[in-house]
Amino acid sequence: xxxxxxxxxxxxxxxxxxxxxxxxxxxxxxxxxxxxxxxxxxxxxxxxxxxxxxxxxxxxxxxxxxxxxxxxxxxxxxxxxxxxxxxxxxxxxxxxxxxxxxxxxxxxxxxxxxxxxxxxxxxxxxxxxxxxxxxxxxxxxxxxxxxxxxxxxxxxxxxxxxxxxxxxxxxxxxxxxxxxxxxxxxxxxxxxxxxxxxxxxxxxxxxxxxxxxxxxxxxxxxxxxxxxxxxxxx
Amino acid sequence: xxxxxxxxxxxxxxxxxxxxxxxxxxxxxxxxxxxxxxxxxxxxxxxxxxxxxxxxxxxxxxxxxxxxxxxxxxxxxxxxxxxxxxxxxxxxxxxxxxxxxxxxxxxxxxxxxxxxxxxxxxxxxxxxxxxxxxxxxxxxxxxxxxxxxxxxxxxxxxxxxxxxxxxxxxxxxxxxxxxxxxxxxxxxxxxxxxxxxxxxxxxxxxxxxxxxxxxxxxxxxxxxxxxxxxxxxx
DNA sequence: TGACGCTCGATTGGATCCATTGTGCGTCAT
DNA sequence: ATGACGCACAATGGATCCAATCGAGCGTCA
Numbered sequence: 001x002x003x004x005x006x007x008x009x010x011x012x013x014x015x016x017x018x019x020x021x022x023x024x025x026x027x028x029x030x031x032x033x034x035x036x037x038x039x040x041x042x043x044x045x046x047x048x049x050x051x052x053x054x055x056x057x058x059x060x061x062x063x064x065x066x067x068x069x070x071x072x073x074x075x076x077x078x079x080x081x082x083x084x085x086x087x088x089x090x091x092x093x094x095x096x097x098x099x100x101x102x103x104x105x106x107x108x109x110x111x112x113x114x115x116x117x118x119x120x121x122x123x124x125x126x127x128x129x130x131x132x133x134x135x136x137x138x139x140x141x142x143x144x145x146x147x148x149x150x151x152x153x154x155x156x157x158x159x160x161x162x163x164x165x166x167x168x169x170x171x172x173x174x175x176x177x178x179x180x181x182x183x184x185x186x187x188x189x190x191x192x193x194x195x196x197x198x199x200x201x202x203x204x205x206x207x208x209x210x211x212x213x214x215x216x217x218x219x220x221x222x223x224x225x226x227x228x229x230x231x232x233x234x
Numbered sequence: 235x236x237x238x239x240x241x242x243x244x245x246x247x248x249x250x251x252x253x254x255x256x257x258x259x260x261x262x263x264x265x266x267x268x269x270x271x272x273x274x275x276x277x278x279x280x281x282x283x284x285x286x287x288x289x290x291x292x293x294x295x296x297x298x299x300x301x302x303x304x305x306x307x308x309x310x311x312x313x314x315x316x317x318x319x320x321x322x323x324x325x326x327x328x329x330x331x332x333x334x335x336x337x338x339x340x341x342x343x344x345x346x347x348x349x350x351x352x353x354x355x356x357x358x359x360x361x362x363x364x365x366x367x368x369x370x371x372x373x374x375x376x377x378x379x380x381x382x383x384x385x386x387x388x389x390x391x392x393x394x395x396x397x398x399x400x401x402x403x404x405x406x407x408x409x410x411x412x413x414x415x416x417x418x419x420x421x422x423x424x425x426x427x428x429x430x431x432x433x434x435x436x437x438x439x440x441x442x443x444x445x446x447x448x449x450x451x452x453x454x455x456x457x458x459x460x461x462x463x464x465x466x467x468x
Numbered sequence: 469t470g471a472c473g474c475t476c477g478a479t480t481g482g483a484t485c486c487a488t489t490g491t492g493c494g495t496c497a498t
Numbered sequence: 499a500t501g502a503c504g505c506a507c508a509a510t511g512g513a514t515c516c517a518a519t520c521g522a523g524c525g526t527c528a
């Protein structure tokens with residue numbers, strides 16, 4: 001075995017690549033929270049042995065996407081409402097800072113792009129494209145600052161709540177959309193004027209409002225989704 | 235080889251244990267920033283093979299304590315002034331939140347303990363005990379809240395700047411001590427009164443002042459400490 | 469004499485094999 | 499029939515071995 005086609009120059013170890021692919025799969029919803037992940041499956045699916053597979057699982061665990069129990073196995077992380085709110089509270093403090101650092105660096109063209117994204121979001125009615133555009137909008141606000149650690153931290157927080165944003169959007173799609181769209185345009189406006197304080201304020205209340213709205217629908221977190229202790233992985 | 239004395243029940247994989255020991259060593263200053271870390275050394279020193287050693291290095295990398303370059307090696311992370319200030323900016327936003335969540339949960343006895351720590355710090359003149367007490371003081375403020383992710387994030391930030399707090403304290407020990415002690419007592423006072431807003435304010439300005447003071451001494455970061463590309467690990 | 473290129477050594481990355489552990493099922497006794 | 503005990507299987511953890519890669523030092527040539 002081990003065909004090793006080498007069809008692509010591999011930059012970085014295989015564990016990193018496997019982790020990236022697995023991360024994408026989890027974020028895409030292929031593995032919902034609570035899903036058991038077996039090392040051998042990961043290895044087989046991504047063309048590697050169990051060593052880099054295990055490496056990838058440990059990596060994703062440190063990002064909070066996976067929970068590894070010693071000598072037992074790995075599961076996609078499940079969050080309860082309290083943990084989800086915690087993440088939103090952290091975001092409420094961190095993202096305004098990150099946005100502030102980006103304000104003086106964003107070009108007018110980039111702000112135009114954000115405006116376009118905000119409008120495109122209003123027109124979208126598909127859940128997946130909405131999720132994608134929302135993520136794209138917010139993360140595009142953060143591309144210019146060179147603060148790597150802050151950026152990474154925020155990215156991890158987004159990733160950890162991704163399944164729950166999907167669940168929420170799927171069920172209560174139209175609920176807070178009006179406010180969200182309004183706030184996005186307020187952010188664009190503040191960015192255009194270079195008003196960092198206003199941008200911070202709007203973003204903070206945007207995240208806060210989302211958190212409160214989420215808290216109003218705890219039923220999303222009810223189903224622990226049948227945790228097979230040692231059984232299948234789908 | 236592989237004596238496997240099993241003198242202690244091991245909870246969790248060896249990689250986790252090795253990572254913990256290595257982390258302690260880095261925080262203790264045994265491996266200063268820029269030090270090369272070879273897998274085989276780690277394995278030998280901690281009684282394991284290179285597999286868990288590598289696992290430990292990847293773990294510490296995800297915590298930001300170590301930088302792993304593919305097919306090349308691992309080094310203890312070096313920060314420049316900008317990166318250090320970034321961490322302090324993040325802490326300035328996160329720790330007040332974490333403190334606020336703890337305010338209603340801290341018992342009067344715990345606040346007394348904090349007060350004792352603050353006083354003990356004033357009397358200490360040894361760098362290492364000062365560092366230890368300072369860390370102890372701040373982290374003891376955060377023990378009660380059940381917000382695991384926030385707590386972990388803050389802990390990682392502390393760990394990443396540890397070598398630079400040590401360097402700063404070693405060189406400019408007496409500089410900002412007066413202000414720091416004053417602020418610690420203000421925090422204790424706010425905690426005693428259960429005044430979350432005031433506690434937040436004081437802590438934020440405490441961290442901010444520390445950051446500004448650090449920025450006034452960029453010479454700490456000057457020495458990249460001779461990065462041996464493939465040489466010794468001491 | 470300096471710059472380029474090549475080879476060799478050292479070190480990391482990965483695959484396979486073996487040990488360990490936890491789970492589930494079957495059996496037996498009550 | 500039900501509970502507890504024990505055995506067998508399956509999945510993880512770790513060690514060793516082999517391959518791949520990078521760096522350094524040396525030699526050659528301009």
